[in-house]
Amino acid sequence: MRARTVSSWLSRAFLLIVAGLKFGKLFGTVGTMLISIGAYALVFGWRYAVGIVAMLFFHEMGHYIAARQRGLRVGLPMFIPFAFAWVKLEDTPHDAETDAYIALAGPMLGTVAAIGAYFLAREHGMSWLMAVAYTGFFINLVNMIPLPPLDGGRITSVLSPRIWLLGVPIIGALMFFHFSMILLLVAILALPHVWTALQFNKDDVANAQYYAVSPRVRWEYGLLYVGLIAFLAYMTNEVDQQLDGIGRHHVEQPDSDTV
Numbered sequence: 001m002r003a004r005t006v007s008s009w010l011s012r013a014f015l016l017i018v019a020g021l022k023f024g025k026l027f028g029t030v031g032t033m034l035i036s037i038g039a040y041a042l043v044f045g046w047r048y049a050v051g052i053v054a055m056l057f058f059h060e061m062g063h064y065i066a067a068r069q070r071g072l073r074v075g076l077p078m079f080i081p082f083a084f085a086w087v088k089l090e091d092t093p094h095d096a097e098t099d100a101y102i103a104l105a106g107p108m109l110g111t112v113a114a115i116g117a118y119f120l121a122r123e124h125g126m127s128w129l130m131a132v133a134y135t136g137f138f139i140n141l142v143n144m145i146p147l148p149p150l151d152g153g154r155i156t157s158v159l160s161p162r163i164w165l166l167g168v169p170i171i172g173a174l175m176f177f178h179f180s181m182i183l184l185l186v187a188i189l190a191l192p193h194v195w196t197a198l199q200f201n202k203d204d205v206a207n208a209q210y211y212a213v214s215p216r217v218r219w220e221y222g223l224l225y226v227g228l229i230a231f232l233a234y235m236t237n238e239v240d241q242q243l244d245g246i247g248r249h250h251v252e253q254p255d256s257d258t259v
């Protein structure tokens, strides 16, 4: 009897802890979102701040949904003001195609959200929302640079990790022309992946298994990757010009001064 009471208490306590952890995670997402919105709002105004965090949220939910589709455990998105947001994969993808699928889903849903913001902004003549759309396209475009930890690196790994070496001059040029602490952080995090790319041997048994992808799938990802970059580059430029036409008020990109 007593043992049963203790065990029922224990199981209740356990359920409470589980509920608490779930709430904690949710609080982490909502809390870091609010902190991010507050930080952006101080610099750009609250409407733009909400819009930008929404753009990040849709991008991250793309990764989240794709990971769940593939049966992987994944945490809800977390946000760091003026830097980035992320979802943490609790399980490691078993092969390059799964990794690429999850990586591509972020920029895909992020782009859909930016398109939504773009049309809403055009329909109602809202320049702040046009600025949100611009930042949405821009963030997703930068994420397509083919070098991990950026999404583009994980998408292109399905073709070959050697492609990551193409990302090095791109990051280098960006750092040279528009230095920011975020870029520096990305560059530091990318270093081990550059090393992997330099040493990559496709005939290695573990590599041969992990990167075993049919030519058709390679083509599909390759085309989607190039197509999405072309679209994002076009839209970033297009919206940039429209904003110039409006005479962009408070809508500059966060740069090294505001990081």
Ligand SMILES: [Zn+2]
Pocket (backbone or CB within 6 Å): 059, 060, 063, 106, 107, 143, 151
């Ligand atoms: Zn992403």
